[in-house]
Amino acid sequence: QSALTQPPSASGSPGQSVTISCTGTSSDVGGYNYVSWYQQHPGKAPKLMIYEVSKRPSGVPDRFSGSKSGNTASLTVSGLQAEDEADYYCSSYAGGNIYVVFGGGTKLTVL
């Protein structure tokens, strides 16, 4: 059982927007602005897509955006493209003892 809860799947048609949620607690997502999102294509290593809730690393399209409200963080992918089909994982800092936690992952399907 992962520390952060994500929906197992999400889907959308090309050009549409889709939002993936990541629910934690006040001890992780809600307590710190250190939520990050990773994209993982089959057989590949994860790639950082969003860090510190809403910041985009260089090279990541602005179609990817992040936000947070209370204990739930969200990743929104706008203008869906075929190459966005992948697994997405959220992660959060969880304080000095637990430190880093991941979500269970969401498989995004582009219909």
Added chain:
Amino acid sequence: QITLKESGPMLVKPTQTLTLTCTFSGFSLSTSGVGVGWIRQPPGKALEWLALIYWDDDKHYSPSLKSRLTITKDTSKNQVVLTMTNMDPVDTATYYCAHLGYCTNGVCYQFDPWGQGTLVTVSS
């Protein structure tokens, strides 16, 4: 350009100790603020954070695995080593090492980039 690569045995027997090495380039673990972590992923399952080591030798471990894990660094060789004792078939996974990236004021908890990963199978 930062790169990382994991190396180690592909197959270990139950109860054995696993030793994995992460060899990196493009940064130094003697530079303030730098850190390297290990994350694993069982086949078809989610990512699980294991351990993290900083430039100043500060170390952090997953509470559920802390008793079995040791992370060390060799700055001169640009390597980070993870050992995991008492391996079990449930530890079968792809093990990744990753650099802590995009740090703000020396603080960060996100991994970028990642190594390609190495699949470790635990079986007798």
